[in-house]
Amino acid sequence: MNSSWKQAFRNLTVREWMLMALLAAANGVATSLLSHVNKLLHGWGGPILTSTIVGVYMVYGLLAMYIIRKPGAAAGTYAIGALLQIMVGTSYGIWSAIAAAACYAVIVEPLFFIYRYKRFGWLAMLFAGVAMVPLWFVVAAFMFGYIHYSSTVLIVSLFVRCASGMLLCGGLTKWIGDRLASTRYVRPYALGQQHNNAA
Amino acid sequence: MNGRQAVPSIRGKPGWLRRLDPLTKGIWLLCTGLAVMLTLSLTAQLLWFLIVLLIAGTGAGWRLKQWRLFALWALGFGLPLLLFQWLMLPSGGEEPLWQPFGSGGPTLTASALELSAALTLRSMTLFASSIVYATTTEPRDVVVALTQQLRMPDKLAYAAAVALRFVPLLLAEAEQIRRAERLRRLTPVRGVGGRLQSARRMALAIVRSALRHVQDVSTAMEAKRFGSARARTQWRRIAISPVGCLLAAATIGAAAATLVWL
Numbered sequence: 001m002n003s004s005w006k007q008a009f010r011n012l013t014v015r016e017w018m019l020m021a022l023l024a025a026a027n028g029v030a031t032s033l034l035s036h037v038n039k040l041l042h043g044w045g046g047p048i049l050t051s052t053i054v055g056v057y058m059v060y061g062l063l064a065m066y067i068i069r070k071p072g073a074a075a076g077t078y079a080i081g082a083l084l085q086i087m088v089g090t091s092y093g094i095w096s097a098i099a100a101a102a103c104y105a106v107i108v109e110p111l112f113f114i115y116r117y118k119r120f121g122w123l124a125m126l127f128a129g130v131a132m133v134p135l136w137f138v139v140a141a142f143m144f145g146y147i148h149y150s151s152t153v154l155i156v157s158l159f160v161r162c163a164s165g166m167l168l169c170g171g172l173t174k175w176i177g178d179r180l181a182s183t184r185y186v187r188p189y190a191l192g193q194q195h196n197n198a199a
Numbered sequence: 200m201n202g203r204q205a206v207p208s209i210r211g212k213p214g215w216l217r218r219l220d221p222l223t224k225g226i227w228l229l230c231t232g233l234a235v236m237l238t239l240s241l242t243a244q245l246l247w248f249l250i251v252l253l254i255a256g257t258g259a260g261w262r263l264k265q266w267r268l269f270a271l272w273a274l275g276f277g278l279p280l281l282l283f284q285w286l287m288l289p290s291g292g293e294e295p296l297w298q299p300f301g302s303g304g305p306t307l308t309a310s311a312l313e314l315s316a317a318l319t320l321r322s323m324t325l326f327a328s329s330i331v332y333a334t335t336t337e338p339r340d341v342v343v344a345l346t347q348q349l350r351m352p353d354k355l356a357y358a359a360a361v362a363l364r365f366v367p368l369l370l371a372e373a374e375q376i377r378r379a380e381r382l383r384r385l386t387p388v389r390g391v392g393g394r395l396q397s398a399r400r401m402a403l404a405i406v407r408s409a410l411r412h413v414q415d416v417s418t419a420m421e422a423k424r425f426g427s428a429r430a431r432t433q434w435r436r437i438a439i440s441p442v443g444c445l446l447a448a449a450t451i452g453a454a455a456a457t458l459v460w461l
Contacts, residue, residue: 006352009354014354014417014420014421015413015421017354017355017358018361018416019413019417020358021358021359021361022365022409022410024359024362025363025364025365025369026365026369026406026409028362028363029366029369029373039275039276040275042280043275043277043279043280044279044283045283046280046287076355080355080358083341083345083356083359084359084362086329086332086333086341087336087338087341087359087363088333089330089332089333089334091276091326091329092322092325093326093328093329094228094232094325094329095229096325142236143236144322145314145317145318148289149287149289150287176402176403176406179403180407180410183407183410185411185413185414188414
């Protein structure tokens with residue numbers, strides 16, 4: 001871990017770490033509730049059907065970034081999520097937990113760095129949801145053997161994943177975040193403070 | 200689903216895997232995953248799956264109920280996946296074994312079956328090894344190993360431990376809100392719109408109540424000055440056992456042999 005990442009993690013307060021832990025736990029609950037559905041979709045429809053709900057698994061890190069708006073918020077949340085999955089057990093194996101977290105973090109963190117942690121509109125969030133998809137798709141294709149399917153199946157899967165990422169990750173994150181912005185529970189975080197300043 | 204189901208129980212008969220430290224067991228887990236992901240040989244996949252089953256059988260101390268659940272889960276997922284991949288994977292112009300939908304439909308060939316079986320076994324090995332690790336390892340030992348041996352930042356490791364505590368709490372909260380909602384409504388929800396609205400209300404109620412917990416926990420941790428000390432003292436110590444080293448070394452060797460010969 002290089003010093004800039006250490007610095008980014010050091011800048012996060014205990015309250016922010018706890019929020020990140022909570023979001024990772026919420027993802028753990030959603031993952032365990034959806035794991036049966038996901039395995040069934042994988043068994044009966046391979047990469048295409050599994051791709052329909054992939055966006056739900058990416059929400060927690062993006063939501064952390066939406067609420068905290070600091071460097072390292074998404075990467076830290078995805079790292080906690082991966083650790084949690086290792087401790088609880090994951091149906092896709094330890095490498096998928098680590099690789100998925102790394103792939104999402106590698107996209108989200110630079111993206112919001114470019115946005116200077118200031119652009120959180122619908123367009124930015126929907127784009128973030130789509131942008132997080134391709135890298136993990138390529139890694140997962142090698143990991144789970146999707147590369148052996150025909151190119152049509154792969155293209156359709158990627159398209160479905162992008163749509164799922166846009167709506168179920170970007171869209172859902174923005175929707176949940178906006179509903180929480182006015183509540184007293186997010187007042188200590190950047191989202192609540194910016195909402196109060198704007199009101 | 201209740202909280203007890205979401206977090207794997209490590210209770211049961213004590214097996215030798217439970218006595219190993221999380222780090223060497225982690226090396227076993229990582230090497231097993233790496234070996235099955237980097238080979239497509241059916242023999243190698245079958246061998247690795249049998250090794251994981253053997254390790255689980257001798258060292259995990261699973262009860263019959265846990266084995267039944269595992270078998271149900273593996274078959275319920277593995278068989279449809281095997282058939283789906285056999286149908287969807289390219290046949291490579293080979294003589295078909297069977298054409299289930301007539302001459303115009305997809306063909307089932309021997310090479311597609313072999314590839315499908317290898318990929319299915321790979322998924323099952325990844326799943327089985329992860330479950331074996333989770334059911335034989337104390338989460339607090341993982342946290343201690345991460346901070347002591349891997350020098351991971353305390354905040355990150357302990358946040359993962361806190362997240363683990365949050366899981367049953369969130370599930371209990373969700374169940375309570377669901378029951379309260381049902382009592383208030385008295386009549387069952389009908390239609391897709393009604394269900395969506397109910398899910399939306401419930402999701403927001405859960406998130407709000409969970410955020411309340413965040414405030415309580417973080418206030419308590421700040422009061423105890425968590426993260427302010429330069430070096431954290433440790434009460435628990437994790438010792439690396441010779442059996443663990445042996446398991447890790449054997450897995451590294453087996454993984455290397457798989458990549459070279461299979």
